[in-house]
Amino acid sequence: QVQLVESGGGLVQAGGSLRLSCAASGRTFSTYVVAWFRQVPGRERNFIAALRWDFGSTYYADTMKGRFTISRDNAQNTVHLQMNSLKPEDTAVYYCAARPDTTLVIRTTSYDYWGQGTQVTVSS
Numbered sequence: 236q237v238q239l240v241e242s243g244g245g246l247v248q249a250g251g252s253l254r255l256s257c258a259a260s261g262r263t264f265s266t267y268v269v270a271w272f273r274q275v276p277g278r279e280r281n282f283i284a285a286l287r288w289d290f291g292s293t294y295y296a297d298t299m300k301g302r303f304t305i306s307r308d309n310a311q312n313t314v315h316l317q318m319n320s321l322k323p324e325d326t327a328v329y330y331c332a333a334r335p336d337t338t339l340v341i342r343t344t345s346y347d348y349w350g351q352g353t354q355v356t357v358s359s
Contacts, residue, residue, distance in 0.1 A: 237261045237348040239331050244353030247321055251357075255316040257331030257350060264288040264307070268334050269314040270346060271305060273327035273355075280330065282341035286314060294339040321357045328352040 243255040257269060270285035284295045284305040293305050304317040314331060330353075332346035340346075 237267075237333055239333060239348055239350035241329065241331050241350040241353040244329060244355045246356045246358065249322055249357055249359050251321050252317070252319045253321065253355060255318070255329055255331075255353060255355075257314045257316075259312050259333065263312050264314070264333065266335060266337065268336055268339055269307075270332050270334075270341075271303075271314075271316045271329060272332060272343060273325075273329045274352075275327045280343050282343075283329075284316065285339045285341070287337055287339055288314075289337065292339065294341075296341065318355070321355075323357045323359045325355060325357050327355060329355050 238260045240258050247253055267288050268285055271283040272280045274280040282296050283299045286293050286305045286307055302320050306315050331350045333348045334346045
């Protein structure tokens with residue numbers, strides 16, 4: 236069993252940056268894929284980026300490339316999402332998710348473990 240805890244959300248002005256963190260407990264991420272999604276109330280949860288822990292390889296949704304960067308901290312067993320040049324339309328609840336596999340996938344149904352989410356609000 237893996238427990239995921241997100242942190243780092245908050246209120247930021249347009250153009251600003253935030254770094255989200257996803258910490259795991261219960262086991263290490265060594266053979267997992269960890270991903271970030273986001274969701275606006277009333278809408279579907281959308282894929283942002285995924286990282287294969289063992290190789291460090293990454294995959295991004297096309298619309299997220301350039302402003303968002305996923306990375307890992309081996310020592311802390313943590314995955315980060317660096318978000319730059321934030322826009323009001325980035326306002327959402329951000330979730331991290333994990334799956335015990337090495338294939339980078341974008342579907343929510345492919346992930347077995349989810350965090351509780353962290354709110355990001357970007358003001359104009």
